[in-house]
Amino acid sequence: MKTKNILLAGAFALFSLSAAAQVGAPYIHDPSTIMECDGKYYTFGTGGGGLISEDGWVWNGGAVRPGGGAAPDAIKIGDRYLVGYSATGGGLGGGHAGRILTMWNKTLDPNSPDFAYTDPIEVAHSEVDEDCDAIDIGFLMDPNGRLFCTFGTYFGNIRMVELDPATGARKEGAQDVDVAIDCEASTMMYQDGWYYLLGTHGTCCDGVNSTYNIIVGRSRSPFGPFLDNVGRDMLQGGGKMVVAAEERRFGAGHFGRFIVEPGVEKMSFHWEGDLDLSGRSTLAIRPILWKNGWPEAGEILQDGNYKILSRRRGYALELTVDFVRAQGGMRGFGRQANEPVVVLENQKLEEVIGGWPAGNIPVRANDYMARPHQQWTIEAVPEAGGYLGGPWYKIVIQGTNRALAAVEGHELTTVPEFTGADEQLWRIEQLIDGTWRIVPKAIPGCHHPEKFCLYSVADSTPTLARFDFNNDNAKWDIKAR
Amino acid sequence: MNKVLSTLSVAIGLVLLMPGFSGRAQVYADRSTQLDKYLVPVTTPTAAPDAQGFLGRWLLLEPISKPNRSNTVFVDSYIREVFGQEYFKGQLGDVLPKDGAKVKMTVEYQPPVNLQGGRPSFNQPPQYEQKKVTLKWHAFDSKMPNVKLFRFATNLTEDRYGVIFWACTVVNCEEDIPNVRLAVGSNSASMWWVNGEEAVILSGDRRRVMDDCASPRLTLKKGRNVIWGAVINGPGMSDFCCRFIDEAGKPVKNITLSVQ
Numbered sequence: 001m002k003t004k005n006i007l008l009a010g011a012f013a014l015f016s017l018s019a020a021a022q023v024g025a026p027y028i029h030d031p032s033t034i035m036e037c038d039g040k041y042y043t044f045g046t047g048g049g050g051l052i053s054e055d056g057w058v059w060n061g062g063a064v065r066p067g068g069g070a071a072p073d074a075i076k077i078g079d080r081y082l083v084g085y086s087a088t089g090g091g092l093g094g095g096h097a098g099r100i101l102t103m104w105n106k107t108l109d110p111n112s113p114d115f116a117y118t119d120p121i122e123v124a125h126s127e128v129d130e131d132c133d134a135i136d137i138g139f140l141m142d143p144n145g146r147l148f149c150t151f152g153t154y155f156g157n158i159r160m161v162e163l164d165p166a167t168g169a170r171k172e173g174a175q176d177v178d179v180a181i182d183c184e185a186s187t188m189m190y191q192d193g194w195y196y197l198l199g200t201h202g203t204c205c206d207g208v209n210s211t212y213n214i215i216v217g218r219s220r221s222p223f224g225p226f227l228d229n230v231g232r233d234m235l236q237g238g239g240k241m242v243v244a245a246e247e248r249r250f251g252a253g254h255f256g257r258f259i260v261e262p263g264v265e266k267m268s269f270h271w272e273g274d275l276d277l278s279g280r281s282t283l284a285i286r287p288i289l290w291k292n293g294w295p296e297a298g299e300i301l302q303d304g305n306y307k308i309l310s311r312r313r314g315y316a317l318e319l320t321v322d323f324v325r326a327q328g329g330m331r332g333f334g335r336q337a338n339e340p341v342v343v344l345e346n347q348k349l350e351e352v353i354g355g356w357p358a359g360n361i362p363v364r365a366n367d368y369m370a371r372p373h374q375q376w377t378i379e380a381v382p383e384a385g386g387y388l389g390g391p392w393y394k395i396v397i398q399g400t401n402r403a404l405a406a407v408e409g410h411e412l413t414t415v416p417e418f419t420g421a422d423e424q425l426w427r428i429e430q431l432i433d434g435t436w437r438i439v440p441k442a443i444p445g446c447h448h449p450e451k452f453c454l455y456s457v458a459d460s461t462p463t464l465a466r467f468d469f470n471n472d473n474a475k476w477d478i479k480a481r
Numbered sequence: 482m483n484k485v486l487s488t489l490s491v492a493i494g495l496v497l498l499m500p501g502f503s504g505r506a507q508v509y510a511d512r513s514t515q516l517d518k519y520l521v522p523v524t525t526p527t528a529a530p531d532a533q534g535f536l537g538r539w540l541l542l543e544p545i546s547k548p549n550r551s552n553t554v555f556v557d558s559y560i561r562e563v564f565g566q567e568y569f570k571g572q573l574g575d576v577l578p579k580d581g582a583k584v585k586m587t588v589e590y591q592p593p594v595n596l597q598g599g600r601p602s603f604n605q606p607p608q609y610e611q612k613k614v615t616l617k618w619h620a621f622d623s624k625m626p627n628v629k630l631f632r633f634a635t636n637l638t639e640d641r642y643g644v645i646f647w648a649c650t651v652v653n654c655e656e657d658i659p660n661v662r663l664a665v666g667s668n669s670a671s672m673w674w675v676n677g678e679e680a681v682i683l684s685g686d687r688r689r690v691m692d693d694c695a696s697p698r699l700t701l702k703k704g705r706n707v708i709w710g711a712v713i714n715g716p717g718m719s720d721f722c723c724r725f726i727d728e729a730g731k732p733v734k735n736i737t738l739s740v741q
Contacts, residue, residue: 322556323685364694366685411697457730458664458695460683465728473730 020300021249021274023382023391026051026059026283029205030071030136030185033256034268034285034388035081037108041388043256043268043283044072044083051283057386059283064110066117067101071185071254074108075139077147081105082168083117084149086135098134100124100151102168123170124151124161131156132176136254138187140222141165142195148222150179150186150197157235158186158199160223179224180217180234185254189295194218196295197226197234198242200253207281208273210251215239216295229294243267243286243297248275252297257288258388263431263469265290266389267297285389287430298430300390303379304480305398307368311435311475312456315365317404319373319397319414324352326371347371349399360413363404365460373397375481376404384425384441392425392441394418406440410452410464428478435475437467516636519629520621523580527653527737528622533691534724534732536708537623539648540577540740542569542584543616544634548591548609548643549715552686555670560684564672564711568647573674573709577649577740580620587613591643620740627666627689630712630719646712646719651705653737658701658725661733663708666693667721671712675699689720692730701725701736 028045034056035042042063044050047070050063065072065083072085087099101120109115126134133155140148147165152158158180162171180186183199190196196218202211217226217234225233232238243252251272258266265288273279287298308317326347349372356373368374375398380391395404396418403418404426418424422442427450430436438454443464446452455465456473467474511518520541528538545568549555569584571577578584589609619637623629628648634641663680665673668689673680673696680696687693712721725733 320557322558323553325553409698457662457726458692459690460693461662461681461695463695463697 020246020302021271021276022053022057022059022283022285023386024053024058024060027061027277027280028283029270029272029281030254031256031268031270031283032072032074032083033139033187034258034266035074035076035108037081038112040109042074042108044074044085046070046072055385056285056388057391062110063108064115067103067120069101069135071136073137073139073149073187073256075141075147077141077165077168079106081108082139084123084137084139085120086137086151088133088135095128096126096130096133096155097128098126098132098151100134100137100149102137102163104168121167121169123149123163123168124159124176132159134159136185138185138198138256139163140188140190140195142190142222146222147171148188150188152180152186153184154182157181158183158197160188162222177223178235179226180239181237183215183234183239185214187255187257188222189257191290191295192293194220194293195222195226197224198255199234199239200255201239202251202253204251204253204272206251206272208250208275208279210253210272211245212251212253212272213244214242214252214255214269216242218293240294242295243269249273249282249284250275251281252284260388261467261469263433264429264437265432267295287389288432289430289434290432291434298434301378301393301428301430301436301478303377305375305377306478307370307374307481308376308395308438309368309477309479310365310456310459310462311472311477313365313459314368315456315459316368316374317363317376317454317462317476318366318371319356319402320362320364321352321356321373323369323371324355349397353400358416360415361402363412363414363462365456365462370481372399375399378428378478381420381425384420387427387429390427390429393428394420394424395426395438406443406449406452406464408444410443410446412454412462412464431469431475433475436478437474438476439467440464514632514635516632517624519625519632520619520623523620523622523740527739529737530724530732530734531626533626534726534734535623535626536650536652536723536725536738537626537628538738538740539621539623539628539650540580541619541621541628541630541633542578542647543619543638544630544640544644544646544719545586545616546588546590546612546614546640546643547645547713548589548607549713550607550643552669552715552717554715555684555686555713557682557684560670560672560682560713563645563713568645572647573677575677575705575707577651577707578618580618580740582618584616584618585613586616587611590640626691627720627722630714630721634719641719642714642716644714644719648710648712648721649740650708651739651741652701652708652725653705653739654701654703655735656703658733658735660698660728661701661725662695662698663723664692664695664726665710665721665723666690667710667712668718669712669714671710671721673711673723674709676702676706689718689722691722692724692726695726698728701733
């Protein structure tokens with residue numbers, strides 16, 4: 001009986017938090033930056049091997065990386081993948097004679113006839129007792145085509161060295177540069193003229209008790225100095241928080257950036273311990289938000305009741321039904337101070353649903369009035385899978401199964417009953433400015449639904465049109481009610 | 482003093498150079514309300530849309546009295562019912578009325594209310610009466626992006642509040658123009674038809690907002706395309722603005738307008 005209760009509790013936790021973490025068997029430590037190869041996603045981890053995903057949401061083992069060692073990273077250069085990893089000297093309380101190695105592969109698909117790693121090349125190393133432990137490689141190709149890698153741990157300095165993007169070897173004459181102190185899992189990224197250095201602070205490798213967290217500083221030069229938001233140099237321990245623990249997941253570490261398209265970015269990292277997954281180390285993916293020039297983690301939308309507001313005007317997505325006056329009526333402008341105060345209730349679904357048509361009802365946008373035809377429940381549909389970093393959702397009128405659906409001609413409607421059909425499933429993800437885009441899984445008659453999103457063609461008229469991050473018509477605010 | 486003026490000039494110059502400054506001339510307040518400030522009689526066979534694509538040439542029927550004390554009644558079902566009635570022969574048809582043609586009908590109206598005893602309570606049912614009217618069609622070119630129905634009414638007729646306006650025009654195209662939308666703003670609610678098909682409805686207490694509501698994608702066919710619209714208002718100003726927009730939201734301007 002006790003066992004049964006534990007199982008039931010576990011099942012409930014998985015169901016209720018289904019949109020919070022990758023599903024499948026996403027167990028990994030020190031995940032490399034996610035790579036896309038022939039329609040599949042790959043990440044490699046410490047100890048060799050890694051994860052593969054068909055859709056970016058359901059992850060399972062199967063990726064192949066030889067060499068063992070620690071904390072790999074990967075980058076696509078031209079039509080090849082450069083994979084880096086480290087042969088550690090022991091780490092933590094062990095020796096610190098580390099070696100950073102790189103190798104190439106034409107594909108990451110282990111079943112491809114082209115799958116073959118080149119022999120690894122050493123690009124950096126640390127002596128057994130110097131102020132650096134050469135592990136945890138992170139790559140950056142900057143807009144000028146220069147390839148850099150950072151490496152190091154808590155044992156001394158984080159270092160950066162330039163590599164040759166043609167060979168993956170150390171660039172001739174390049175020297176190691178100290179860029180930070182006492183970090184792990186460092187990497188760099190470039191955005192709007194700034195080089196960002198990310199590192200992980202806190203305690204590693206202690207499951208749900210790990211305090212790992214990802215911090216960042218930035219510089220106009222790839223060689224530093226990298227300063228945080230209050231001007232502290234990362235060589236002095238500075239760093240602004242990017243992502244820390246959540247309520248059920250702890251120990252965020254080993255950042256990697258994945259740009260889906262302009263305005264849509266993801267970060268990969270691991271949780272050292274996920275309470276919903278036996279406290280194991282798991283792959284995490286979150287949106288990257290850019291706020292005042294600093295990156296931070298966004299959200300995966302959680303099941304709940306929401307209003308969906310256009311960024312174009314601020315109008316609320318609603319059913320196209322008659323507006324029904326709520327109780328209270330027109331009260332005039334009198335000031336009868338002695339009138340007893342009465343608390344009025346919001347209009348309820350049962351007061352109005354009888355007047356709604358039984359079949360499909362179109363949608364529009366209008367002034368938000370907290371009315372039932374404007375109140376949406378958004379829930380993940382676990383059996384439908386997902387996309388990079390998120391599950392497919394259904395969007396229904398709260399208290400009903402009336403579901404938002406895409407229809408032929410790139411238009412919208414609501415169907416009386418959610419059936420799970422692809423045109424009723426939605427990709428809902430946070431953009432780099434914190435707003436949301438809402439993309440249908442299918443549009444009848446359309447071969448590329450992934451290019452279309454919920455779009456305000458007029459203040460009050462939503463439709464499906466091509467996503468453009470620089471256009472507020474393509475963005476929505478999704479606010480909990 | 483000269484130094485102050487000089488500094489001010491430089492400041493104004495800098496403001497004009499600032500990104501986002503539209504460069505549009507100041508719109509000075511003008512208290513006049515005569516008709517030719519808003520609408521002028523049609524004198525040419527065709528007209529082009531304005532710089533933003535707004536359709537300015539319309540046949541307008543003098544307002545039909547339809548008293549409503551509040552615009553909150555303009556829910557979808559109400560305006561469909563009201564605009565679904567036949568007010569004149571050829572309504573929504575392919576042949577436009579003639580400029581100056583007359584329409585006779587019996588309408589409901591709100592006789593003047595004696596406000597000596599204060600404003601009548603909203604909880605009391607309104608006292609409407611009936612009257613016979615003869616209404617005339619007028620072919621106008623609008624001098625503004627919006628067609629100022631209220632000033633059309635105040636200059637030419639006695640009914641201005643609690644009214645229905647009917648409007649129609651012809652959009653001429655040299656070739657099919659697919660995937661465009663009729664984008665409308667109106668004060669207050671309105672309904673619009675393109676070539677006899679309902680295109681877009683604006684329900685509720687609407688304000689004149691550029692591109693407030695848009696039709697589904699449609700094709701403007703080569704040759705004549707007949708546009709009909711009906712606007713209903715209770716108290717307050719009445720006007721509308723219409724234009725066709727493409728997939729990128731840009732105005733469709735390779736069209737001409739006529740009222741025949």
